[in-house]
Amino acid sequence: MFLQLIISGLSIGSLYALIALAMVIIYKASEVPNFAQGEMAMISTFVAYALLITAKASFVVSFLGALLFAVLLGMFIEFVALRRAKDPNILNLIIITLGFEMVLYGLASWKWGAEQKHLPFPISDTDVIQFGTVVVSHLDIATMVVALIVMITLFLFFRYTKLGIAMKATQQNVIAARINGIRTNRITSFTWGLSSLIGAVAGILLSPVATLDPNLMMDPLLKGFAAAVLGGMTTLIGPVIGGYLLGVIENLFGAYVSLEFKSVVAFLIIVFVLWFKPSGLFGKHYVKKV
Amino acid sequence: MSGLIAFPFISPNYYVYMLNYMAVNVIVAMGLNILIGYTGQISLGHAGFFAIGAYVTVLFIDKLHVPFFAALFVAALLAAAFGFVLGLPALRLEGPYLAIATLGFGMAIIQVIGRAAVFGGRNGLLVSKMSIGPYVLNTDKELYFMIIPMTVILVFAARNIVKTRVGRALVSIRDSDIAAETMGVNVTYYKTLAFAISAFYAGIAGGLYAFVIGFINPGSFTFILSILFLSMVVVGGLGSVLGAVMGGIFISFLNLKLESVQYIPGFGDMLVIISKKWMSVTGLPNISSIIFGLILILIVVIEPLGLYGFWIRTKKYWKTWPF
Amino acid sequence: MSIFSAHDLTISFGGIKALNHVSFEIEKGAVYSIIGPNGAGKTTIFNCISGLYAPDHGEIIFQDMDITNLAPYKIAGLGIARTFQNIELFSRMTTMENLMLGRHLHMKTGLWSGVTLFSSNSKVSREEIVHRERVEIIVDLLDLQSARDVFVGELPYGSQKLVELARALALEPKLLLLDEPSSGMNNEEKHDLFYWIKDIRNLFDVTILMIEHDMNMVRDISDKVLAINFGKKITAGTPDEVANHPEVLKAYLGEEDA
Numbered sequence: 001m002f003l004q005l006i007i008s009g010l011s012i013g014s015l016y017a018l019i020a021l022a023m024v025i026i027y028k029a030s031e032v033p034n035f036a037q038g039e040m041a042m043i044s045t046f047v048a049y050a051l052l053i054t055a056k057a058s059f060v061v062s063f064l065g066a067l068l069f070a071v072l073l074g075m076f077i078e079f080v081a082l083r084r085a086k087d088p089n090i091l092n093l094i095i096i097t098l099g100f101e102m103v104l105y106g107l108a109s110w111k112w113g114a115e116q117k118h119l120p121f122p123i124s125d126t127d128v129i130q131f132g133t134v135v136v137s138h139l140d141i142a143t144m145v146v147a148l149i150v151m152i153t154l155f156l157f158f159r160y161t162k163l164g165i166a167m168k169a170t171q172q173n174v175i176a177a178r179i180n181g182i183r184t185n186r187i188t189s190f191t192w193g194l195s196s197l198i199g200a201v202a203g204i205l206l207s208p209v210a211t212l213d214p215n216l217m218m219d220p221l222l223k224g225f226a227a228a229v230l231g232g233m234t235t236l237i238g239p240v241i242g243g244y245l246l247g248v249i250e251n252l253f254g255a256y257v258s259l260e261f262k263s264v265v266a267f268l269i270i271v272f273v274l275w276f277k278p279s280g281l282f283g284k285h286y287v288k289k290v
Numbered sequence: 291m292s293g294l295i296a297f298p299f300i301s302p303n304y305y306v307y308m309l310n311y312m313a314v315n316v317i318v319a320m321g322l323n324i325l326i327g328y329t330g331q332i333s334l335g336h337a338g339f340f341a342i343g344a345y346v347t348v349l350f351i352d353k354l355h356v357p358f359f360a361a362l363f364v365a366a367l368l369a370a371a372f373g374f375v376l377g378l379p380a381l382r383l384e385g386p387y388l389a390i391a392t393l394g395f396g397m398a399i400i401q402v403i404g405r406a407a408v409f410g411g412r413n414g415l416l417v418s419k420m421s422i423g424p425y426v427l428n429t430d431k432e433l434y435f436m437i438i439p440m441t442v443i444l445v446f447a448a449r450n451i452v453k454t455r456v457g458r459a460l461v462s463i464r465d466s467d468i469a470a471e472t473m474g475v476n477v478t479y480y481k482t483l484a485f486a487i488s489a490f491y492a493g494i495a496g497g498l499y500a501f502v503i504g505f506i507n508p509g510s511f512t513f514i515l516s517i518l519f520l521s522m523v524v525v526g527g528l529g530s531v532l533g534a535v536m537g538g539i540f541i542s543f544l545n546l547k548l549e550s551v552q553y554i555p556g557f558g559d560m561l562v563i564i565s566k567k568w569m570s571v572t573g574l575p576n577i578s579s580i581i582f583g584l585i586l587i588l589i590v591v592i593e594p595l596g597l598y599g600f601w602i603r604t605k606k607y608w609k610t611w612p613f
Numbered sequence: 614m615s616i617f618s619a620h621d622l623t624i625s626f627g628g629i630k631a632l633n634h635v636s637f638e639i640e641k642g643a644v645y646s647i648i649g650p651n652g653a654g655k656t657t658i659f660n661c662i663s664g665l666y667a668p669d670h671g672e673i674i675f676q677d678m679d680i681t682n683l684a685p686y687k688i689a690g691l692g693i694a695r696t697f698q699n700i701e702l703f704s705r706m707t708t709m710e711n712l713m714l715g716r717h718l719h720m721k722t723g724l725w726s727g728v729t730l731f732s733s734n735s736k737v738s739r740e741e742i743v744h745r746e747r748v749e750i751i752v753d754l755l756d757l758q759s760a761r762d763v764f765v766g767e768l769p770y771g772s773q774k775l776v777e778l779a780r781a782l783a784l785e786p787k788l789l790l791l792d793e794p795s796s797g798m799n800n801e802e803k804h805d806l807f808y809w810i811k812d813i814r815n816l817f818d819v820t821i822l823m824i825e826h827d828m829n830m831v832r833d834i835s836d837k838v839l840a841i842n843f844g845k846k847i848t849a850g851t852p853d854e855v856a857n858h859p860e861v862l863k864a865y866l867g868e869e870d871a
């Protein structure tokens with residue numbers, strides 16, 4: 001039972017980890033928590049749905065199409081609004097992301113309405129594999145594997161590719177990066193695209209177990225933030241671990257404390273972390289220079 | 291002023307209802323403006339404080355038979371207390387933490403309300419008529435004479451706060467928290483105070499709102515409502531009392547209008563055609579989200595001072611006019 | 614009698630020792646200057662004193678009280694005010710409002726009494742008026758009349774530096790910390806500033822600790838000078854002693870026109 005809870009916690013936790021990772025990448029590049037992250041993923045998932053059901057495309061084409069859409073959407077948002085803020089302080093940047101949150105939510109609800117849809121998925125969530133006493137669905141396994149692949153690719157990307165290194169440099173110090181000849185504007189734009197892509201992967205993986213409607217990512221948005229706060233927003237590994245931890249804690253809470261209030265766990269974790277370990281489990285505390 | 295008094299006698303009932311609704315929103319916007327506009331801190335969970343105000347007022351009256359004013363006051367104090375407990379840890383820190391914590395708070399409150407039986411769960415609560423001593427306020431008109439004076443008082447109270455010592459301390463934090471603390475301002479205390487004040491205002495507004503609407507359920511207090519409150523402040527103009535009043539009125543008006551957007555002549559017809567062709571007709575009312583979102587984005591990109599900024603610029607323009 | 618002393622101040626930022634066992638002492642009523650090349654650690658000393666940085670080691674004594682780990686607002690409450698090298702004004706407040714914020718610690722109006730400000734005769738209004746009068750004295754002293762009702766963000770750089778000085782004075786500090794007060798000023802402005810600092814020292818009961826690059830000014834108005842480099846104290850003494858100290862000369866030779 002306990003082991004079972006841990007495993008399914010890790011499965012949902014890997015989605016939280018992806019969302020948190022997507023947020024932190026943007027947070028480090030643009031210094032704004034992206035409140036549109038959830039809706040960006042939600043609408044990308046709807047694009048997959050439209051391609052699959054309405055345009056009758058194959059799974060591969062639909063999913064790749066949705067991911068491409070996600071990248072363009074992320075770059076678009078950065079390009080048309082974020083970099084054009086008149087007074088780009090954190091407050092104004094947050095307001096912009098909230099604006100997009102509303103626009104995307106409204107667009108999806110206008111187009112697809114509130115009725116719940118189902119995104120067919122090539123991998124079943126009812127077929128299971130048995131390991132001793134633990135049963136794991138094919139979908140859970142696929143989710144964990146895909147999330148791991150995405151994360152490992154991402155770490156390799158930041159470490160070994162030219163673009164990835166430039167992104168990392170820009171996240172750490174924009175001015176120094178610019179002096180070194182990096183075109184930081186373009187890099188920030190790519191960062192938004194990449195982040196949006198990661199979010200979309202999470203959205204698509206989530207949709208078979210949730211129902212596809214415009215509220216798809218409302219809860220996961222908060223979970224992503226909770227994971228990021230828990231792990232610490234200054235590193236990339238922190239949010240990933242935070243995501244897995246949150247998934248497991250939530251599951252255990254649901255089983256042993258209260259199933260009804262399981263969804264309040266994310267909020268409680270945020271409050272606890274802020275009280276007791278504000279920089280998160282892995283974050284560093286910076287002294288502001290004056 | 292005399293216009294405000296005469297208004298309910300000369301206009302149809304719907305407009306009286308509309309003014310009540312606007313006044314409630316002006317109260318929220320006024321409190322939120324003290325937090326966002328004057329102190330530079332953000333809240334994405336004010337629908338949560340609004341909900342606390344509404345539910346606690348109604349329950350205290352119905353279940354404990356507490357008189358209206360006492361119930362309203364307790365509800366607002368409770369909202370402020372929640373604001374304090376939530377604000378304190380988040381406000382010690384710089385960065386995005388308050389935004390994230392308040393987002394979580396707003397969502398958690400609806401979860402709790404939606405699942406607990408005292409709050410009527412998903413079905414919500416029916417609100418009985420407001421009674422002040424032996425008088426029962428049966429109509430929107432009577433409610434109007436309750437709500438408008440309270441709104442005026444709260445607006446003036448906010449104006450007084452921002453004009454005096456506390457207000458200056460808040461603005462100093464917004465403009466440079468480092469300088470503020472080296473000038474002797476206890477930054478964490480004042481930020482938390484601003485947060486509690488804004489929660490108090492939202493609590494009062496929530497209590498009044500319950501009677502304006504007559505029915506409350508978790509669906510009336512979503513994250514989208516929190517953003518709507520935020521857009522009132524942003525649209526009106528951050529850090530201006532007049533701006534918050536204008537923003538509250540403007541966004542409330544727009545929100546009511548957009549509920550039946552398809553009946554607006556011309557524009558509505560066009561939208562219906564677009565909906566039939568590319569979108570969906572049942573989803574059309576959601577266009578309000580798109581419009582509010584676009585307004586938020588455009589304001590930050592074009593005129594961060596909002597309506598108030600436009601107002602100042604127009605005034606300047608006319609003053610110097612032919613030159 | 615010494616009003617202020619620092620003992621063994623040490624702080625590092627990720628490997629860089631910004632301060633390395635720095636000690637010094639200031640006599641009451643003195644003008645004390647700190648000099649040193651860029652990155653020497655001068656501003657870091659100020660940040661430790663005003664409580665923005667917590668030193669890794671060492672202690673800071675003000676009026677016989679250990680203030681090393683007090684919160685910045687409490688340190689201000691003891692009578693230490695400062696200006697910043699890169700101006701930290703409340704840019705969307707007017708000059709008057711900036712100075713009135715300087716009176717924050719001396720005023721009492723709280724939330725509730727503020728709310729009940731309804732007549733020009735209330736206690737709150739009277740308090741405002743009393744403190745406004747105090748602030749006017751400083752406005753007159755530093756010749757800021759024309760800037761009084763202007764948003765400080767719109768003032769020229771030189772005036773902004775003065776408003777910052779005025780705001781610090783409004784706190785009625787016993788110890789005033791000035792971080793490069795003359796930087797960015799033209800000669801005429803520097804000249805005025807120079808006399809004002811003398812006036813301030815004579816008119817108010819204040820001790821001044823100043824970071825300054827202009828050696829002429831340092832020599833003319835300081836009673837004592839501390840020279841530091843790479844976070845370490847080189848020497849402390851009268852302006853002439855310090856200016857002629859071989860290591861000070863060496864530190865500045867590398868730096869052409871400092």
Ligand SMILES: Nc1ncnc2c1ncn2[C@@H]1O[C@H](COP(=O)(O)OP(=O)(O)OP(=O)(O)O)[C@@H](O)[C@H]1O
Nearest residue numbers: 287288289626629631650651652653654655656657
């Ligand atoms: N918050 C901080 N984080 C990291 N490094 C810091 C911080 N504050 C100061 N430093 C470092 O400490 C050293 C001393 O800095 P400080 O600002 O005290 O120099 P300074 O003597 O005031 O120089 P200047 O004449 O340029 O103002 C520098 O190397 C600086 O980069």
Ligand SMILES: [Mg+2]
Nearest residue numbers: 655656657698
């Ligand atoms: Mg310096």
